[in-house]
Amino acid sequence: MVHMRLADDGIRRVSPVRQVLTIFGDYWWHVEEPMPTGALVAALADLGVKEPAARATLTRMTRTGLLTVDRAGRRTVHRLTQRAVGIVDEEAEWLDSFGVEESPWDGFWSVLAFSIPESQRATRHLARSRLRWLGFAPLYDGLWISPGDRAWEAMAQLRELDVKDVTSMRASLHTSIEGGPQTAWDLDAVAEQYREFADALDLAVPSLSATEAFAERTRLMLRWQAFRILDTGMPSELLPSGWPRVAARRAWAHRYNELGDAAEARLREHVGGIAEELSRLVTARRLVE
Numbered sequence: 001m002v003h004m005r006l007a008d009d010g011i012r013r014v015s016p017v018r019q020v021l022t023i024f025g026d027y028w029w030h031v032e033e034p035m036p037t038g039a040l041v042a043a044l045a046d047l048g049v050k051e052p053a054a055r056a057t058l059t060r061m062t063r064t065g066l067l068t069v070d071r072a073g074r075r076t077v078h079r080l081t082q083r084a085v086g087i088v089d090e091e092a093e094w095l096d097s098f099g100v101e102e103s104p105w106d107g108f109w110s111v112l113a114f115s116i117p118e119s120q121r122a123t124r125h126l127a128r129s130r131l132r133w134l135g136f137a138p139l140y141d142g143l144w145i146s147p148g149d150r151a152w153e154a155m156a157q158l159r160e161l162d163v164k165d166v167t168s169m170r171a172s173l174h175t176s177i178e179g180g181p182q183t184a185w186d187l188d189a190v191a192e193q194y195r196e197f198a199d200a201l202d203l204a205v206p207s208l209s210a211t212e213a214f215a216e217r218t219r220l221m222l223r224w225q226a227f228r229i230l231d232t233g234m235p236s237e238l239l240p241s242g243w244p245r246v247a248a249r250r251a252w253a254h255r256y257n258e259l260g261d262a263a264e265a266r267l268r269e270h271v272g273g274i275a276e277e278l279s280r281l282v283t284a285r286r287l288v289e
Helices: 016-027 037-046 051-063 082-097 121-133 151-160 187-202 210-225 245-258 260-272 276-281
Strands: 067-072 075-080 109-115 137-140 143-146 165-171
Touching: 016 037, 016 051, 016 082, 016 210, 016 260, 037 051, 037 075, 037 210, 037 260, 051 067, 075 082, 082 210, 109 151, 121 151, 143 151, 151 165, 187 210, 187 245, 210 245, 210 260, 245 260, 260 276
Parallel strands: none
Antiparallel strands: 067 075, 109 143, 109 165, 137 143
């Protein structure tokens, strides 16, 4: 998962694991046939990942249960595990809904209180990372909040980490904190990220080669995914007027769709160079603008 600010000039700071999952999600979504390993390595090369690093990433993802590896004749092939399919599908659901329209808010917050001993630093780090991924932020140390109705998911994540002392609720919040509970998020910084993203879209080159289109489309997808952490989908009632989420989504989706034909042609080229009969399986994904 991307838990970082992404550079404007490339995708090298994004982990190759995230890039592999994105390739499957954008170009090999729910395809029953595994993808030729050589095509994956070649696609990663288009994204700036050198072959040794690409193959090491595939090995690591196989070891950690995100990919399976097999042989089809003389070829090596990879496919997503069920666990990884779940990750990609859940991400796809977010991508299809986030920023499409502003949903009304019921006025309630998900509140999560928990305690993890200082001695369990690894667990504390994982818990915080997972809660941020679910749209939570700390109002105080050990008290996390989200305007979304996701308390049950947060409880499940903490139970999976074997956190014993957890209480959750869905409630209205009243606080003396100036600006209200939403100040748990740095909204000014998020708005600045949207402005930078919009500037990058405005500078887009109209016509690109297939290789450039594939890299650009992936770069923009990865940058948009970062807003899952930056902007938790906070209701418009809690945001400054003119919040740029919907406008940014519309501009990004338009550019993503515009690059689709050329980017898909590039992956078909990679797959077809190894197994021509599989090139037709490259999926054509388009987003609601």
